């Protein structure tokens with residue numbers, strides 16, 4: 001029955017060039033609640049660029065993005081998605097707690113409260129630490145806590161496993177799994193192999209989208 005459910009995110013015929021070089025063209029895919037899409041491709045193939053287009057940070061050179069059947073810009077798309085990129089998106093001079101409160105002030109509350117989220121990402125006890133005193137992996141965990149405390153449907157994650165230890169990598173897989181089971185969607189790039197036994201995992205290889 002799954003195929004009868006319409007795609008909530010529909011990307012149609014997307015085209016992007018950079019410095020007179022086509023990065024990808026004719027790129028089309030759909031994503032339904034509960035699905036995870038892994039973007040693969042060699043270095044420089046355009047994975048980050050595609051994610052930045054999906055987040056609205058950059059315009060595509062052609063094509064359309066639809067959310068629930070409407071053009072993304074005319075829908076709740078930008079309120080419904082959350083992005084975690086290479087920069088961790090936190091303010092380094094503020095504490096862990098201040099950063100999360102700040103994120104919450106800009107968004108609707110999500111599934112977890114701040115304390116619960118910090119516990120989930122194993123940052124309990126770091127509430128009053130300035131972000132600049134955290135390790136790279138702890139900063140990455142904090143950016144994941146931000147996803148948990150705010151309401152969002154689509155997670156867009158650029159290399160989320162970077163800087164994480166084995167336990168942290170398993171944690172992300174669990175969080176993505178839980179998010180998908182709750183009807184969420186995830187688009188991510190990763191050079192790591194993923195092992196989601198239960199997830200409906202789609203893969204797109206950007207090297208073949210020229």
Ligand SMILES: Nc1ncnc2c1ncn2[C@@H]1O[C@H](COP(=O)(O)OP(=O)(O)OP(=O)(O)O)[C@@H](O)[C@H]1O
Pocket residue numbers: 018023041042043044045046047048049050
């Ligand atoms: N700020 C920029 N200005 C000009 N060109 C850029 C810029 N950022 C990326 N590019 C170019 O765009 C192309 C795609 O880069 P992108 O970062 O999207 O690739 P990627 O697939 O994410 O690579 P990686 O696997 O190395 O992270 C590359 O050729 C890169 O040189």
